[in-house]
Amino acid sequence: MLWTAAGVVALGFLIALEIAARHYGQPGPITNQAKEVIFRPKSGPLLYGSMALMMVVLPWRQRLIAAGAAVGIDLVFWLVRSVAGVHSTEGHAFGNGALWVIVGCAVVAITRRAGEERVLLLKGVGLALLLVAGRKTGDAWLLITSRTRPSVLDQYVAGADRALGDPSWVAGRIVEATGSVGAHVLDYVYIQLAVAAVVVTLYQLRHVAAEGRFPRHHLVRTFLVIGLLGPGIYMLFPVVGPIFAYGADGGHWAVADLWPNTPPPVGTPHPMPFDEITPRNCMPSLHTAWATAIFIHSRKGPRLLRYAGTFWLIATLGATLGFGYHYGTDIVAGVVFTLTIEAAMLSLARGWDRSGVNLVVYGTVVFTALLVSYRYLPVQMARHPWVFGPVILLAMASVIQGYVRTTRQWEPKAAPAPQLEPQPEPV
Numbered sequence: 001m002l003w004t005a006a007g008v009v010a011l012g013f014l015i016a017l018e019i020a021a022r023h024y025g026q027p028g029p030i031t032n033q034a035k036e037v038i039f040r041p042k043s044g045p046l047l048y049g050s051m052a053l054m055m056v057v058l059p060w061r062q063r064l065i066a067a068g069a070a071v072g073i074d075l076v077f078w079l080v081r082s083v084a085g086v087h088s089t090e091g092h093a094f095g096n097g098a099l100w101v102i103v104g105c106a107v108v109a110i111t112r113r114a115g116e117e118r119v120l121l122l123k124g125v126g127l128a129l130l131l132v133a134g135r136k137t138g139d140a141w142l143l144i145t146s147r148t149r150p151s152v153l154d155q156y157v158a159g160a161d162r163a164l165g166d167p168s169w170v171a172g173r174i175v176e177a178t179g180s181v182g183a184h185v186l187d188y189v190y191i192q193l194a195v196a197a198v199v200v201t202l203y204q205l206r207h208v209a210a211e212g213r214f215p216r217h218h219l220v221r222t223f224l225v226i227g228l229l230g231p232g233i234y235m236l237f238p239v240v241g242p243i244f245a246y247g248a249d250g251g252h253w254a255v256a257d258l259w260p261n262t263p264p265p266v267g268t269p270h271p272m273p274f275d276e277i278t279p280r281n282c283m284p285s286l287h288t289a290w291a292t293a294i295f296i297h298s299r300k301g302p303r304l305l306r307y308a309g310t311f312w313l314i315a316t317l318g319a320t321l322g323f324g325y326h327y328g329t330d331i332v333a334g335v336v337f338t339l340t341i342e343a344a345m346l347s348l349a350r351g352w353d354r355s356g357v358n359l360v361v362y363g364t365v366v367f368t369a370l371l372v373s374y375r376y377l378p379v380q381m382a383r384h385p386w387v388f389g390p391v392i393l394l395a396m397a398s399v400i401q402g403y404v405r406t407t408r409q410w411e412p413k414a415a416p417a418p419q420l421e422p423q424p425e426p427v
Contacts, residue, residue: 172260243324
């Protein structure tokens, strides 16, 4: 019943976004996903990662068959496009096969499976389709933010960012100094964030086929909730980012061409009009939020996975700041946002108690206080950085410390080893 209700809600949400996107003259998430059955997909790695998530419910023999079928279908598509002379550079040349296999498994589950085996396979298909739909939903949300929020609040956030030392400007100069190699590495990490999430989730779900059930909590649940709630904050706090508001990429809409060499001047901020193309997707930084979730869920994996999770978080922070996509204040808000959602999802899985409620409420209060201060105290924050900078960082650190302390209390305690009673020696 829960999975059915979730499916109905997700479908209704997708239809609503489809209607909203059509209202602005653009195809919505359902149309864009349907196109990828035939046309070059926007992200082939994401489709194969989604198929890999679905395959956690299959035995190894069926996994090999599914993977081989996906590759074979992609080869057929490549041959047909080559013969037909279709040489488009948009999207990826692979990924259609993975989507066909996911849809095919859904058909097999309905027509060839029964009972718990059918339910498990449909859950795997649903997990894969949710990840795919999440990407298309995000694209639709970004379109809606650019069309419905004509003014942005970048001047407020830039003022508040002065309290943190203008980290985007500092990181931008560092990335420029590293040259093309550093920029390419950070760009790949930034773009393939969902693939990193798939890797961590595959480790978490490695026993699903053997046990016949999913764990009560895993990374995809937090990932999807972040993507569901984050765009709502975009609508309340529209921000385009320093490279657009203060850089050359903003064109004549920008305040001036200042990023990354010259920090913005301190003055009285005001909402500024911006174009209807650039997404208002900065506050909070969802890339930081997702990378933080990957880091958290990689902590219980093997050493290599922990190292990868740490690298992905650090590189994502470097990319979000160094490419001018976010301010430092966005990063702080993204971390608090993730820890609050993760605490709520953990509490939902294990059962709510006082510690869980307190942690979620505290995280929500801190997150709200951060956004309110960015909006109404930017001048004071810019003029007194040695006061407000430590306060912002301490607020984030307090949420981190509360999350670590509370979740450690939730971990099951190892049973003490039984103590053997001393036995009398034989005479």
